[in-house]
Structure formats: C-alpha cells, structure tokens
Amino acid sequence: MARLNLPKKARQRELMERLKADPFLTDEELSDIFHVSVQTIRLDRLELGIPELRERIKSVAERNYEKLRAIGGQEIVGELIEIELGKSGISILTPTEDMVFEKTKIVRGHYIYAQAESLAIAVIDAKVALIGVANIKYKNPVYLNDKLVAKAEVVRQRGNKYFVWVKTKVNYQEAFRGKFILVSMDDEQ
Amino acid sequence: MARLNLPKKARQRELMERLKADPFLTDEELSDIFHVSVQTIRLDRLELGIPELRERIKSVAERNYEKLRAIGGQEIVGELIEIELGKSGISILTPTEDMVFEKTKIVRGHYIYAQAESLAIAVIDAKVALIGVANIKYKNPVYLNDKLVAKAEVVRQRGNKYFVWVKTKVNYQEAFRGKFILVSMDDEQ
DNA sequence: CTACTTTTAGTATCTGGTATTAATAATAGC
DNA sequence: GCTATTATTAATACCAGATACTAAAAGTAG
Numbered sequence: 001m002a003r004l005n006l007p008k009k010a011r012q013r014e015l016m017e018r019l020k021a022d023p024f025l026t027d028e029e030l031s032d033i034f035h036v037s038v039q040t041i042r043l044d045r046l047e048l049g050i051p052e053l054r055e056r057i058k059s060v061a062e063r064n065y066e067k068l069r070a071i072g073g074q075e076i077v078g079e080l081i082e083i084e085l086g087k088s089g090i091s092i093l094t095p096t097e098d099m100v101f102e103k104t105k106i107v108r109g110h111y112i113y114a115q116a117e118s119l120a121i122a123v124i125d126a127k128v129a130l131i132g133v134a135n136i137k138y139k140n141p142v143y144l145n146d147k148l149v150a151k152a153e154v155v156r157q158r159g160n161k162y163f164v165w166v167k168t169k170v171n172y173q174e175a176f177r178g179k180f181i182l183v184s185m186d187d188e189q
Numbered sequence: 190m191a192r193l194n195l196p197k198k199a200r201q202r203e204l205m206e207r208l209k210a211d212p213f214l215t216d217e218e219l220s221d222i223f224h225v226s227v228q229t230i231r232l233d234r235l236e237l238g239i240p241e242l243r244e245r246i247k248s249v250a251e252r253n254y255e256k257l258r259a260i261g262g263q264e265i266v267g268e269l270i271e272i273e274l275g276k277s278g279i280s281i282l283t284p285t286e287d288m289v290f291e292k293t294k295i296v297r298g299h300y301i302y303a304q305a306e307s308l309a310i311a312v313i314d315a316k317v318a319l320i321g322v323a324n325i326k327y328k329n330p331v332y333l334n335d336k337l338v339a340k341a342e343v344v345r346q347r348g349n350k351y352f353v354w355v356k357t358k359v360n361y362q363e364a365f366r367g368k369f370i371l372v373s374m375d376d377e378q
Numbered sequence: 379c380t381a382c383t384t385t386t387a388g389t390a391t392c393t394g395g396t397a398t399t400a401a402t403a404a405t406a407g408c
Numbered sequence: 409g410c411t412a413t414t415a416t417t418a419a420t421a422c423c424a425g426a427t428a429c430t431a432a433a434a435g436t437a438g
Contacts (some may be wrong), residue, residue, distance in 0.1 A: 007416070023249075026394065037417050051394055054243065054424090059212075061250040069203070077299070109320040110266070111308050116297035116399085131298040134325040141319055185293070197384070215425070226386050241394090241426055337423085 006034065012044050023056040077114040078150065079100040086154060091115060093148040100144045107142040116166040116178050119152045124162050125182035132161070135179040146170045160184040195223065201233050210283070212245040228330050266303040267339065274314040274344060280304060282337040289333045296331040305355040305367050308341045315373035324368040335359045351372040 006014065011034055011164040018033065019025060027045070031038045047050070051059075078093030093115045094109045099107045113136070142148060149169050156163040160183055195203065200223055208214060209221065216234070220227045238247075267282030282304045284296045306320060331337060338358050345352040349372055357362070358364040 024250075028394085040416055043416080046396095054246075054394070057243075057250045058213075059375050061246045099287075106319060108436070109308075109323075110299055110303035113302050116298050117302075118297075130295060130330055131327045133327065134298075136323040136325060138320045138322065217425085229385055232385080238399070243425070268430095 006045075011036070011075050013046055015044055016048060016050070018114075018138065019050060019056070023060055024053070026042070028055050039132060051141065051165050067084040075130070077111070077118045080119070080122060083123060085123065086135040086153065087123065088153045089119055089123040090152075091119045091122075091150050095144060095146065095148065095149070096142065105144045106132075107144070107148075109138060112138070112148065112168060112176050113178070114134070115148060116151050116168060116176065117180065118154070118165050119150050119163040120178075120180040120182060123152045123154060123164065124184060126160075129162070130186050132183050133179075134181070137177050138175070139177070140170070140175045142170055147177070152167075194375070197233075197294060200225070201237055203231070204233055205237060205239070208239060212249055213242070215242050216367075221222065237275045243340070261273045265308045266300070267337070269308070269311060272312060274312065276312065276338065278308055278312040280311075280339050281341070284331065284333060284335065284337065286331070286333065293330075294333045296333070296335070296337075298327060301327070301331060301357060301365050302367070303336060304339050305341070306363065306369065308339050309353040309355050309367075309369040309371060310351060312341045312343060313371050314375060315349075315351075319372050319374060320372040321372050322368075326366050327364070328361065328366070329359070329364045331359055331364050335364075339365075 014034070017028065018030070026031075027038050027041045030041045031050055034041070044050075060118050064154075078091040080089065080091045083089040093111070094112060099111045100107050117131060117134070120131075146169065150166055150170070154162055154164050154167045162180075162182040162184065163178045164182060166176075166180065167174055204219065207219070214222075216227050219230045223230070233239075239245075242250070243296045252335065267280040269278065269280045270325060272278040272294070282300070288300045289296050302325070309320075336359065339352055339355055340358070341355045342350055343353050351371040351373065353369045353371060355365075355367045356363055
C-alpha cells in the first residue's frame with residue numbers, strides 16, 4: 001500500500017478541516033478517506049490534540065445545550081443582573097461568535113432585540129406578557145465581544161398595558177433603544 | 190437491598206423525566222439515583238424505548254446542530270421560498286416547541302422579528318446590510334405550529350439606504366408588520 | 379403454597395476508542 | 409551505497425458504556 005496520498009502535514013491540515021466540518025467521523029471512516037491506517041489517524045489526532053469521537057460529540061451536545069439557553073428556550077436572553085419588578089431592570093449580554101455576521105463581525109440585530117424584548121418582559125410583574133408594539137432604533141453597530149448593557153424602565157402603565165423603554169449601551173454609548181408596549185395576560189383581569 | 194423505593198411504574202415515569210432533563214446520565218448513575226441495579230435500569234430503558242447514553246448524546250448534538258441553523262449561525266431565519274433581489278421576497282417559518290412560551294404556547298416575539306429582519310436583509314442586493322431603524326407592530330399572537338409567512342418589499346431606495354416593509358401573515362391574517370431601514374455597506378460606494 | 383412479576387447477577391459480545399511496544403517502510407544526509 | 413531519522417503500520421492489553429441473553433433470586437398476589 002504505502003501512502004498514495006498526501007504528505008503528513010497536508011493530511012493533518014485536511015484532517016482538522018474535515019473534523020471541523022463534520023465532528024461525527026470515526027477514525028475508521030477517516031482512515032478510509034485518507035487511505036492510511038487507523039493508527040496513523042490516531043497518531044495525527046494525538047499530535048493535533050483532537051479528542052476522540054465521543055468526546056467531540058459530547059462537546060457539541062453540551063455547547064449547544066447552552067446555546068439553547070442563550071437564545072432559545074430560556075425566559076431571558078442575556079444575564080439579568082438587577083431587577084425591580086414593575087419598575088426597572090438591567091441585563092448584560094456578551095455576544096459570541098455565533099451571533100455575528102461572519103464577514104463583518106457585526107452582531108445580528110435580532111440578538112440585540114431579543115435581549116431588550118426579554119428584559120422588557122422580565123420587568124413586568126405579571127404572569128404572562130406579550131409584545132404589542134415595538135418602536136426601535138439601532139444607533140450604532142455592535143461588534144463581537146462588545147458588552148451589551150440593556151436597561152429597561154417602565155414609563156407608564158394603563159390597565160393591562162405597560163410602556164417600557166429599553167436602552168442598550170456599549171461602552172456607555174447608546175447602541176439601541178426600543179419602546180415596548182406589553183399586554184399583561186394575568187388571569188385576574 | 191431489595192427495593193427501598195418506588196414501584197416500577199413510578200420509577201419509569203421518573204426515569205423518563207430525569208433523562209429528559211439531563212440526557213447525559215449513564216445507567217450506572219441512574220441506578221444510584223433509584224437504588225436499583227444497573228440491569229433494572231437497562232430493562233426500564235428497554236421497555237420505554239429509551240436509547241443508550243451515547244445515542245442520546247448524539248441526538249442532542251445532531252438536533253442542535255440543526256437548531257444552530259434555525260436561529261443562530263445562518264443567514265436567514267425561516268425558509269426562503271421566493272426572492273427577487275432588490276425588490277421582494279417571501280419566507281416561511283413554522284415555530285417549534287423551543288420558540289414558544291411554555292405556559293401559553295405563544296411564539297416569543299424575537300423569532301418573528303428575526304424572521305422578518307433576516308428576510309429584509311436577504312432581499313437587499315448588497316454584500317452586507319445592517320439595520321438602521323425598525324418600526325414594528327405585533328398585531329396578533331402567534332401560536333405553536335402556526336405557519337408564519339413573511340413577505341418583504343423594498344419600498345424605497347435612497348443612496349445606500351433601503352426602506353423595506355415586511356408583513357407576516359398567519360392564515361392570511363396579518364400577525365406582524367415592520368419597517369426596516371437598511372444601510373448597505375458595499376465596498377463600491 | 380404456588381404462580382407470576384420484578385429484580386438482580388453473570389457472561390459473552392460490540393464499538394470506538396487509549397496506551398504502549400515493536401516492526402516495517404520511506405526519505406534524507408552525506 | 410549505507411545509515412539515521414521520520415512516518416506508518418501492526419499487535420496487544422485495556423476501558424466505558426453499552427446490547428443480548430440466560431438464569432437465579434426476591435417479592436407479591438391469589
């Protein structure tokens with residue numbers, strides 16, 4: 001057999017990329033792809049510090065389990081660091097790689113929006129609240145690793161309608177502001 | 190030893206819930222929790238049709254690999270089904286369990302927003318676009334499994350500014366509308 | 379006490395590895 | 409050409425977390 005293929009370094013580069021694209025490949029599948037023995041693949045992984053299949057899968061699972069919390073399932077996007085129910089609240093969100101546009105590293109608007117919206121909902125002292133109308137301005141682009149500090153204030157309440165202002169700052173500079181009108185859906189009318 | 194604990198049925202119910210909450214538990218850890226032997230746990234899993242740890246982790250990893258595409262890393266939230274660059278576009282999003290409030294099953298606003306925003310960006314025929322100002326109205330609550338049809342139209346263009354209206358309908362009824370002002374950041378000014 | 383269900387134990391086997399040692403093949407140096 | 413070095417393959421022992429199967433023991437109901 002011998003190696004009919006790539007020299008070591010090139011193979012290892014390829015290997016890294018392959019696994020980045022698809023972390024679900026076993027050593028055996030990889031050995032087929034590169035036409036080398038399984039042992040060679042293992043040696044390569046060892047040199048490159050790439051963990052075994054199961055660990056890779058596990059870390060994908062765990063990472064995404066957290067991501068769920070970040071944007072998906074949880075009640076609030078960002079970390080709630082202060083709250084006075086019915087009055088005001090502050091939350092912090094540090095955008096990660098997956099929240100930005102690849103080319104520009106500018107944070108996708110809906111993450112900023114999501115932080116603001118969920119903060120607005122959190123400060124309302126009611127069982128369930130729902131957005132009615134939102135009026136929004138994005139002032140400045142926000143970049144990867146900028147720290148988004150959102151501050152919400154309830155400015156008016158009329159019946160089951162709440163008017164909440166949320167201002168988000170990056171380095172004390174306003175990056176976003178939004179006016180949310182929330183409708184409480186408490187069972188006691 | 191014997192069983193100092195739950196009868197079979199109750200244990201199996203508990204087991205299901207435990208694994209739902211934390212799919213990373215091994216049979217051995219479970220046998221500790223319930224004070225039964227590993228074999229009993231395996232029998233339970235067999236009866237309940239719950240796959241082994243590795244399969245569970247794998248499915249979490251795979252599922253969330255897709256979810257990443259849904260809200261996180263990808264360029265567009267929802268499925269782009271028609272597009273005329275610079276003019277209009279339509280996208281469809283069917284909200285899943287993880288996009289709704291647990292109690293009410295109402296879709297969290299930022300998913301509706303994200304669909305609209307990303308559609309607005311998609312219709313602009315420019316390398317990178319960024320939200321300037323958005324003016325938004327949520328007309329009606331949207332529920333789990335409702336089919337969100339978002340339609341975007343470029344209504345005006347001035348220099349590198351684009352005005353895009355996005356209307357989202359559920360069952361031909363308007364559920365959301367938003368006005369987006371996008372700023373193109375093309376390198377050819 | 380017997381019949382049946384539930385639980386536990388034990389053994390063989392599987393996958394996808396780690397870790398280690400040793401042999402073989404390829405390539406470079408001179 | 410021969411040797412030193414590097415790269416590759418092979419072989420073996422071991423591990424976690426299982427499946428699949430058989431059998432025994434414990435518990436429970438009639």
